[in-house]
Each structure stands twice: as C-alpha cells, then as structure tokens.
Amino acid sequence: MSSGGYALWLVPVEHESTELQAIMRFRPARRRHSDRPTRSYPKFHPHVTLATFDDLPANFHLNEIVPQSSDITAQYTHLERGETYLGAMKLMMTAPAALTQFRADILRQLQRMGMENKTRRFPHLSLFYVEEADERQRLHRGLQSRKFFTDDFTGNLTVKANPKASGPGIQQFTCGEVWLVNCMPRSVEQWSVIERHALSADPPQASQQSTSATKVQRAQRNQSHASCGCVIM
Incomplete structure (x- = not known):
C-alpha cells in the first residue's frame, strides 16, 4: 500500500494476530553507527490491505x-x-475464491460511491516497514535464521513465533475484522483506526470494539485526521 489517504485493512483473528505480533517485535542485531534517524520498524497491526x-x-x-x-x-x-519501505517484508498467501470474491464485492461498493482503489497487488500480509535496503537484507536473513517460517515443500508455510515451542503455530490467515484506517500522517505510528467491522466471533470483544470505534469515527471526521491519537499497535 502507499502512504497517504485511507485504507481498508483485513485483520486476522486475535490468536493469529498475537502470533504475528510476536514475530513483528523481532529485530536483527544492531549495526555499528546506526544512530541516524530512521522511519524503520514502526509498530502497526498485522493486516492485508484490501483497498486504498x-x-x-x-x-x-x-x-x-x-x-x-x-x-x-x-x-x-x-x-x-x-x-520499498512499505513493501519491505511481507507474507505472501493464496487467493482462494471466497477471499477474492469478498474483496471484489467491497471494490464494487467503493466504485459505486465514486472511490478509486489504488491497491493493486493482493493478497499479502505486511510484517515490517523498513527504509534502508541493507537493513531489509539483514532483517530477511535474521528472520530466516530464527526459523519463524517453515516451508513444508508443498507450497504451504507454517508461521511460529517460538519455533522451539510444542504448539503448531499458524498455517493460514483467518479473516477477523475489516478496519477503516486513516493513513494521512507520514508517520506510520500516527495512523489511526476510524472504524472496525467484525467478521468473526474471535475476538469475543469485536462487537464492542466496532460500536465504540464508530462513535470515535463521528468525532474524528470533525477534527484534523493528522491529530488523531488512536495509534495502531
């Protein structure tokens, strides 16, 4: 996705988000002379971008x-x-008919409202935003060495934050919610959730989140979006 404007994010169910967020906290060993300002490694929620x-x-x-x-x-x-910065590190995935149709229905509604979608490549799940090319290489090597991702040689990938743990990890993306996100600020950590729509009973509090977020949405549309304090973690 590109920065600026607004986005529709497809967010995984809670237990999958937790597993992915644990991996997203990984950082390769610090480089020498790495104190220069950088936009790399902002905190954000794991997601698949449906549209921008x-x-x-x-x-x-x-x-x-x-x-x-x-x-x-x-x-x-x-x-x-x-x-690129926003395309630095991502998990690629299949595009089953149900997911493809789900997105097509949403894009059709956006078009009906005169809204032009700018996201072309779909689907993939963003994990890291990294500015420097050499740091993207270091991150990729680090992720591989930690064995967070295991290929079963049949085209499927297992994602596991703790490879030594006995649990199975996750093998799939399960759609949990759709988020409307304000991406106007240049800083990723200032992006904010305007509204949420639950697709699944996991997490159980999703319906409460949707209701309260809708109330926030009304207030935010009467304020400067760049000043929103609802940070996506």
Whole structure:
C-alpha cells in the first residue's frame, strides 16, 4: 500500500494476530553507527490491505460496504522481501475464491460511491516497514535464521513465533475484522483506526470494539485526521 489517504485493512483473528505480533517485535542485531534517524520498524497491526483511496465520503460506513461473510481463510505460501519501505517484508498467501470474491464485492461498493482503489497487488500480509535496503537484507536473513517460517515443500508455510515451542503455530490467515484506517500522517505510528467491522466471533470483544470505534469515527471526521491519537499497535 502507499502512504497517504485511507485504507481498508483485513485483520486476522486475535490468536493469529498475537502470533504475528510476536514475530513483528523481532529485530536483527544492531549495526555499528546506526544512530541516524530512521522511519524503520514502526509498530502497526498485522493486516492485508484490501483497498486504498484518497478521499473518504462523509456518509461512508463499513457495515454498508462489507459483505456478510465468515470463515474466510487463505494459506501462507512464502516470506518475501521487497524493495520499498512499505513493501519491505511481507507474507505472501493464496487467493482462494471466497477471499477474492469478498474483496471484489467491497471494490464494487467503493466504485459505486465514486472511490478509486489504488491497491493493486493482493493478497499479502505486511510484517515490517523498513527504509534502508541493507537493513531489509539483514532483517530477511535474521528472520530466516530464527526459523519463524517453515516451508513444508508443498507450497504451504507454517508461521511460529517460538519455533522451539510444542504448539503448531499458524498455517493460514483467518479473516477477523475489516478496519477503516486513516493513513494521512507520514508517520506510520500516527495512523489511526476510524472504524472496525467484525467478521468473526474471535475476538469475543469485536462487537464492542466496532460500536465504540464508530462513535470515535463521528468525532474524528470533525477534527484534523493528522491529530488523531488512536495509534495502531
């Protein structure tokens, strides 16, 4: 995705988010002379970007554009290192028919409202935003050496924050919520959640989050988006 404007994020269910966030806290060993300012490694929630757009109509509501869907999953396939800040490190995944149709229905609703989607490559899950090319290489080597991602040689990937633990890790992305996110600020950690729409009963508090976030949305649209204090962690 590109910075600026607004985005629709597809967020995994809670236990998968927890596993991914543990990996996202990983940092390779510090380099010498690495005290220069950097935008690398901001905190953000693991997500798949469904769409990005420049403007947000005043009458926009997630529950009016998100189709009724449940139990949509996709299999992780491989870890990919990119050549840009926002594309630095991501998990690639399959695009099953249910997920593809889910997104197509949302894009159709956006188009009906005159909103142009700017996200083309889909689907993938963002893990790290890293500015420096050499740091992206170091991060990729570090992630591989820690064996967070195991390929079963059939095209499926197992993701595990603690490779030595007895648990199975996660093999798939399970759709949990759709988030409307304000990405106007240049700093990723100033991006903010405007509204949430639950797709699954996991997490159990999702319905409460959606209700309270909608109230926040009304207030935020009457303020400067860049000053929002709801940081995505």
